[in-house]
Amino acid sequence: MGASDGIELLGKPRGPGSDTMLGTPQYKRDRCVTGVHGLDEILRGGIPYGSTLLVGGTCGSGKTTLAMEFVVNGAAMGEATAYFAATEPSVKLLENVRQFSFFDMDMVDKGLLNVFDMDVTYSWLGLTKATFTMDDVNALVKAITDIVNTIGVTRLVIDSVTTLCYKIPNDQLIRDFLFTLGKTLATQGCTTMLIAEITSVGMSHGGGRSLWSSFGVEEAILDGIMVLGDIDRRGHLLRYLQVIKMRGTDHSRAKYALELTPNGVMLTPMLKWGVDV
Amino acid sequence: MTEVTLNSSVQVRCGASNAFLVTASLIEPLITEFEMQGVYISASRGALELINTLNEIGVATENVRFIDCVSSALLGGTESTFPNISFIDSPIMLESILLRTLYHLNTIPGDSKFVILDSVNALAIYNEDRMLAEYLHTLINTFRARDVLSVIMNVPDQTPPGVLANLDLYCTDLIDRGQVVIS
Numbered sequence: 001m002g003a004s005d006g007i008e009l010l011g012k013p014r015g016p017g018s019d020t021m022l023g024t025p026q027y028k029r030d031r032c033v034t035g036v037h038g039l040d041e042i043l044r045g046g047i048p049y050g051s052t053l054l055v056g057g058t059c060g061s062g063k064t065t066l067a068m069e070f071v072v073n074g075a076a077m078g079e080a081t082a083y084f085a086a087t088e089p090s091v092k093l094l095e096n097v098r099q100f101s102f103f104d105m106d107m108v109d110k111g112l113l114n115v116f117d118m119d120v121t122y123s124w125l126g127l128t129k130a131t132f133t134m135d136d137v138n139a140l141v142k143a144i145t146d147i148v149n150t151i152g153v154t155r156l157v158i159d160s161v162t163t164l165c166y167k168i169p170n171d172q173l174i175r176d177f178l179f180t181l182g183k184t185l186a187t188q189g190c191t192t193m194l195i196a197e198i199t200s201v202g203m204s205h206g207g208g209r210s211l212w213s214s215f216g217v218e219e220a221i222l223d224g225i226m227v228l229g230d231i232d233r234r235g236h237l238l239r240y241l242q243v244i245k246m247r248g249t250d251h252s253r254a255k256y257a258l259e260l261t262p263n264g265v266m267l268t269p270m271l272k273w274g275v276d277v
Numbered sequence: 278m279t280e281v282t283l284n285s286s287v288q289v290r291c292g293a294s295n296a297f298l299v300t301a302s303l304i305e306p307l308i309t310e311f312e313m314q315g316v317y318i319s320a321s322r323g324a325l326e327l328i329n330t331l332n333e334i335g336v337a338t339e340n341v342r343f344i345d346c347v348s349s350a351l352l353g354g355t356e357s358t359f360p361n362i363s364f365i366d367s368p369i370m371l372e373s374i375l376l377r378t379l380y381h382l383n384t385i386p387g388d389s390k391f392v393i394l395d396s397v398n399a400l401a402i403y404n405e406d407r408m409l410a411e412y413l414h415t416l417i418n419t420f421r422a423r424d425v426l427s428v429i430m431n432v433p434d435q436t437p438p439g440v441l442a443n444l445d446l447y448c449t450d451l452i453d454r455g456q457v458v459i460s
Binding site: 233238261274 | 367379
């Protein structure tokens with residue numbers, strides 16, 4: 001049993017950069033390297049393969065850019081990727097993302113980056129009702145996993161799962177939908193980002209309910225939670241990213257300032273004296 | 278300035294009256310003599326005014342990326358024809374300044390790069406002392422780790438004592454109005 005098996009034994013010489021604050025773990029899961037500046041460092045190497053993440057954020061916090069960069073970087077490495085757009089038409093999405101240097105339209109033409117309009121998927125499945133039944137939800141999960149299977153998708157984004165969940169009438173059904181989707185995609189080795197639109201980030205006061213998700217049920221089921229938000233620094237909004245939870249890896253839980261540059265997302269630890277200004 | 282060490286951080290102290298002359302006398306040898314490229318963080322004055330003045334005295338600025346922290350506060354201040362200027366909303370967005378600097382450094386070819394911060398006292402107008410000291414600590418260590426020369430302009434009598442003390446501690450060199458007193 002050696003390093004090539006993805007397993008390290010205690011007492012073996014450690015490679016450079018393998019140490020964490022808590023020491024080197026005995027077993028290290030294979031990672032899906034996001035390629036987003038700073039994010040893989042925060043996650044100590046990347047997202048554990050096959051994880052399903054909730055990427056929750058307020059409007060304008062950079063969720064779509066981050067998710068698009070995640071799939072595009074996978075496509076650049078030759079992986080098949082898919083992006084389900086539910087909040088804006090795919091044409092508009094691609095037009096917005098063309099300004100970033102990481103994006104290359106060739107990836108779309110070569111079939112490495114597959115962008116689907118959620119509305120088209122609904123019509124294709126005959127899901128024209130305002131509210132979905134359990135059968136509708138199952139049909140949707142099957143359609144998504146069929147696409148993942150057929151194309152061999154290893155990175156998937158649903159932007160946003162909030163829009164989709166609004167069609168699901170109760171929390172239990174939302175929970176079932178996300179659990180089934182996450183489980184199915186994990187068995188296919190697909191690392192997934194589910195985008196969630198939230199109005200504020202953090203812990204609610206009094207109610208004891210966390211504000212990482214839209215419906216309050218997503219966070220317990222999924223493997224990871226990443227939140228994006230804004231800090232109001234004397235009238236100026238500074239974007240930040242924080243990883244709240246990530247199963248299968250040690251990770252930083254600090255707030256990181258996020259800047260959208262022509263090269264995409266860039267992250268740096270937020271100044272400690274600047275978090276609560 | 279007769280020699281530079283890439284991973285050093287130089288504090289340049291100047292007076293309020295000779296700040297521009299000191300700036301010009303620093304940037305000119307970096308560009309022409311040492312053939313370096315870099316980033317100029319402009320918090321004292323608008324980048325457009327700075328470029329025009331430097332060009333007037335014969336200092337070429339094409340290979341310098343300017344991060345303008347001032348002009349966004351002025352109506353029409355961000356209308357510029359120079360492609361090497363990028364604007365930051367406010368000098369209070371210290372992390373944005375750092376990330377923009379890193380972005381520009383990534384776009385500059387070669388290994389010989391500098392960052393000029395103009396100036397600590399200008400940032401002190403907008404930022405609380407502890408946060409500014411933390412920012413300078415981060416900035417200096419970030420660029421030293423990347424083998425980038427950092428030059429930090431400062432008018433000492435307009436800089437909070439706590440920030441000044443930290444700056445003295447973090448910087449590897451000190452130039453006082455053009456004369457090296459500690460090396």
